[in-house]
Amino acid sequence: MTPANHLPRIVLLGTGGTIAATAHTTTQLTDYTVTEGVHSLLEAVPGLRKLAHIQSQQVFNIDSRAMSSAMLLKLAQHINEVLTRDDVDAVVITHGTDTLEETACFLHWTIKSSKPVILTAAMRPASAYSADGSMNLYHAMLTACHPQSVGQGVLVVLNDQIHSARFLTKQHTSRVDAFASPDAGPLGQIANGQLRFLVHSVLPHTTQSEFDVRLQHELPRVLILFDHPDACPEAMRNAAQNGVSGFIIAATGNGSITPGSQQGIEIVSRMGVRCVRASRIGVGSVSTSSHDEALGLIAAQWLPAIKARILLQLALTHTNEPQALRQIFNRY
Numbered sequence: 001m002t003p004a005n006h007l008p009r010i011v012l013l014g015t016g017g018t019i020a021a022t023a024h025t026t027t028q029l030t031d032y033t034v035t036e037g038v039h040s041l042l043e044a045v046p047g048l049r050k051l052a053h054i055q056s057q058q059v060f061n062i063d064s065r066a067m068s069s070a071m072l073l074k075l076a077q078h079i080n081e082v083l084t085r086d087d088v089d090a091v092v093i094t095h096g097t098d099t100l101e102e103t104a105c106f107l108h109w110t111i112k113s114s115k116p117v118i119l120t121a122a123m124r125p126a127s128a129y130s131a132d133g134s135m136n137l138y139h140a141m142l143t144a145c146h147p148q149s150v151g152q153g154v155l156v157v158l159n160d161q162i163h164s165a166r167f168l169t170k171q172h173t174s175r176v177d178a179f180a181s182p183d184a185g186p187l188g189q190i191a192n193g194q195l196r197f198l199v200h201s202v203l204p205h206t207t208q209s210e211f212d213v214r215l216q217h218e219l220p221r222v223l224i225l226f227d228h229p230d231a232c233p234e235a236m237r238n239a240a241q242n243g244v245s246g247f248i249i250a251a252t253g254n255g256s257i258t259p260g261s262q263q264g265i266e267i268v269s270r271m272g273v274r275c276v277r278a279s280r281i282g283v284g285s286v287s288t289s290s291h292d293e294a295l296g297l298i299a300a301q302w303l304p305a306i307k308a309r310i311l312l313q314l315a316l317t318h319t320n321e322p323q324a325l326r327q328i329f330n331r332y
């Protein structure tokens with residue numbers, strides 16, 4: 001990765017989140033504000049400089065709930081550009097935990113490099129007792145420097161574990177062990193500074209993915225509809241009339257759509273809007289159904305609704321054909 005006796009050269013990108021936030025007291029774990037720049041996160045963990053030559057850049061400094069598609073595009077384009085530099089071996093990104101899944105997946109499918117790209121975050125603000133940000137950042141940097149991180153797609157390092165962006169989901173609102181990869185488990189783990197990869201994902205990402213957003217100016221709007229009895233078809237019609245190009249129906253059980261959503265799908269399908277059947281359960285696959293064809297529906301397969309939304313946004317930049325979209329969902 002680098003000439004002998006030289007430390008890896010890493011670009012640390014800050015985007016905000018709780019890892020960069022402070023509260024009024026050491027026990028306050030909500031209602032905090034993003035106050036810290038990425039440079040101060042770097043300075044707060046002096047051990048990082050022993051691992052790598054680090055250059056820090058502030059891309060955004062926001063709560064991740066505000067990470068829009070336009071910002072995702074900007075972030076992916078910036079990282080793609082940074083990774084073309086011969087003097088950069090890897091990128092580490094600090095981020096909020098709330099939409100970490102979206103950003104991680106988006107980058108996993110759109111970064112055109114096999115160099116390590118590592119995201120990290122924190123559940124507790126920097127001002128709290130037992131704040132988790134410093135160790136998470138240290139572990140993220142260790143992972144970025146590790147030769148086996150090359151070619152693994154985007155990795156997310158939190159709470160002593162290394163996850164693939166493809167599988168990671170947030171499963172708890174407040175605990176430091178909020179993240180897991182329910183369908184696959186973590187790819188690796190870190191204990192007392194020792195990093196060990198266990199498995200790797202064989203699903204397409206980065207250089208094997210067909211999605212390239214380097215010249216993309218915007219992404220199609222895709223909404224997630226959390227299905228329930230009494231779902232309202234008019235809401236879908238209104239959204240479609242206002243420029244929404246796709247829906248992820250987080251349907252009941254194994255993708256079973258309620259009567260209200262079924263009506264909504266019939267209306268918007270006639271308008272050329274594509275609907276993906278995912279599940280509101282969040283774990284497990286949604287299988288293809290013999291009824292999908294008639295409505296132009298696409299089964300999300302193994303993707304939870306949050307990740308299915310990102311994939312549909314990307315897929316719609318290539319095709320609006322249900323059969324082609326089904327093939328994409330089968331592959332990813």
Ligand code: ASP
Nearest residue numbers: 017018063064096097098
């Ligand atoms: N609201 C914060 C964010 O996503 C939560 C966190 O980072 O843990 O930016």
